[in-house]
Amino acid sequence: MGEERTRYKLVLGYGTCGIAAGANAVKTALEEAVEKGSYDVDLDIAGCMGYCFKEPIIEVTDRERDYSVVYGDLDAKKVLQVLEEHILNGRVIEEWVVRKSDDPSFGEGDFLANQHRIVLRNCGRINPESIDEYIAVGGYQAARKALTQMTSEEVIDEVSKSGLRGRGGAGFPTGTKWGFARKARGEEKYLVCNADEGDPGAFMDRSVLEGDPHSVIEGMIIAGYAIGAKQGYIYCRAEYPLALKRLEIAIDHLHQRGYLGKGIFGTDWDFDIKIKKGAGAFVCGEETALMASIEGRRGMPNPRPPFPANEGLWRKPTNINNVETLAAVPWIISHGGDKYAELGTEKSKGTKVFCLAGKVRRSGLAEVPMGYTLRQVIFDVGGGVREGKEFKAVQMGGPSGGCLPAELLDTPVDYEAITATGAIMGSGGMIVADSSTCMVDLARYFLSFTQEESCGKCVPCRIGTKRMLEILTRICEGKGVPEDMEKLQTLAADIKAASLCALGGTAPNPVLTTLKYFRNEYEDHILRHKCTAGVCPALITLFINEETCTGCGACLKVCPTGAISGEKKEPHKIDPELCIRCKLCLSRCPTESIWAE
């Protein structure tokens, strides 16, 4: 890692997305080539740069010219060509370029140019497994400043001034929360980092933990000092092995440096961190359930009060913050709360990281100032809908959130404004849907999720979501009756009002928002027995376009019921009587001649 400075620095995106897309093969090829050849380069890895849609990715920095180029969609062969052309011959391979540092309008450059990165400030830029690289970009200066130059009250004031609100979804002001824990009576207090990112469609916490684990830990050191907790826990999902590994490496390094343990930064303050691996339960994202799980029990929520700030982990005062919240803290202490509060809206300050996925063209990480509109996030950063299709809806906030239609695209990203639509800011997942997504099916999907994940403690959630799911399943199967829509509405109101925790309290949101904004689709399913998106098997018929069918027989071979017939090289036909609408043929057809209606 660059003791002798080479001209070029090559950084490989090495987060979960990158590895899943083939970064290991690229890494092996690069390492072998650089070892054998004489290239003026050094290699390094980084976490996710955010361009998940272009993985595997490398960034080539020319140190002489202070200029960098990001290449995407690489494989073991292409990366060798980059070495040959770019490093040896000095020629940029334009068609593979995702971004040029000196020309944000080139390629996909506006993906990053339209963002404002605070939480993701180091993601993709430093090696997450190296404490030196974190320190080189100013790491641990904020913690040192807090512990050596500020009182705990001053730290809390600074965070309050920043207007930072809990990024896990609820949006409670972080400074106020810290104040409660600070004032709580008791010698022994705990700080917990909630890294149990359970919302399907949200991966920002994973990306931060994989790409910049030290920023979260530094935030924890500051928070621990502010509230008076000497023991911190990181509760992280077991489904994130790479994040867990990088956290362990980071904590090891910190112990070696004396940044964790007894008397850190030369003060008399002690602070240490333990990692707790979650065991797979969505409800453990809820604070009281999470604490039960750390204590080794079934992760079931408890009524509040008592609030964790007074009686939390092992009945001691406990403060719980989300990964993204904690990662913003060092920046706030370094730059000042006022600076952070300059960004955003009146009540929602700073930035928020969103995970763009679904039918959006550029899926990946988008950090934007609060107050940006959904349109700006999805179109300016995300590049709009894939394959030029029409935008239909965006699902925000996972199973607790809602589906918003095109008419609401100008809603600003702001806790209150989003809540007013019926969705929630949530943790920041944004799944974009186009005309091929059935909104009733999507609502059913979320209900089946919450129903599965309901811990079963309280009746409204356990039985209420079950009844809602039965109704939605019935509608998707074409057996819905007109009264079902009203029944769903009534059940939803009861579940929201009477559930013990937020899992149940928000579970009806996907149904309520789809009923509100996409009522026509429910009516299509119930009254006209049609699923216009072509998703719900009971309500569609499959057809073969006789003009484009080449008679290759691929569909005929996979059809499990023998519903397809036809001579070789002649157009085939589907017998709707025999067809079970499994759509296997549709995915097999090389000429896309099969469609659902």
Add this chain to the structure above:
Amino acid sequence: MEEGCNHKHRFASVDDLRPLEEILKRYEKEKGALIPLLQETQEAYGYLDEKIMRMLAKKAGYQLSQIYGVATFYTQFRLQPIGEYLIKVCHGTACHVAGADLITEEVCNQLGIKEKETTPDGKFTLESVMCVGACSLSPIMIVGEDTHGKLKPTAIKKILKSYYGEPKEEDE
């Protein structure tokens, strides 16, 4: 690179109590350690066998009902042995919208098993999982330690076949 290669998990036999004793020793002094205890026990034996759970209850001072309660609450814990490779098909939102159901269906077709079942030759066990957090590569399935992204049902046959031959290096 451990992320990239295929581990053939070798699990301890449930008659061999040494791994369990080592694990118990490591967590002797830690409070509230039941979940990590069960996690490591499962890692050692591949699943939580009744005999092992009984032993754990006795030695670590838990009620058996307490252990069974935790083991059945969290989705990570399994009470049945699994095949050599665990196939996890992601059914997160992005994968659902991208057709995860078709992926599961095709795996079932190819292997002749249903969800949560193991192939007769003990090679594969099929599971559905919630979001693995790699939504931009949807639909996704994880076989053993390998993640396969941007899947099409047509690609499944080849991927599964590759686990019968020589250990392969690259992802699809």
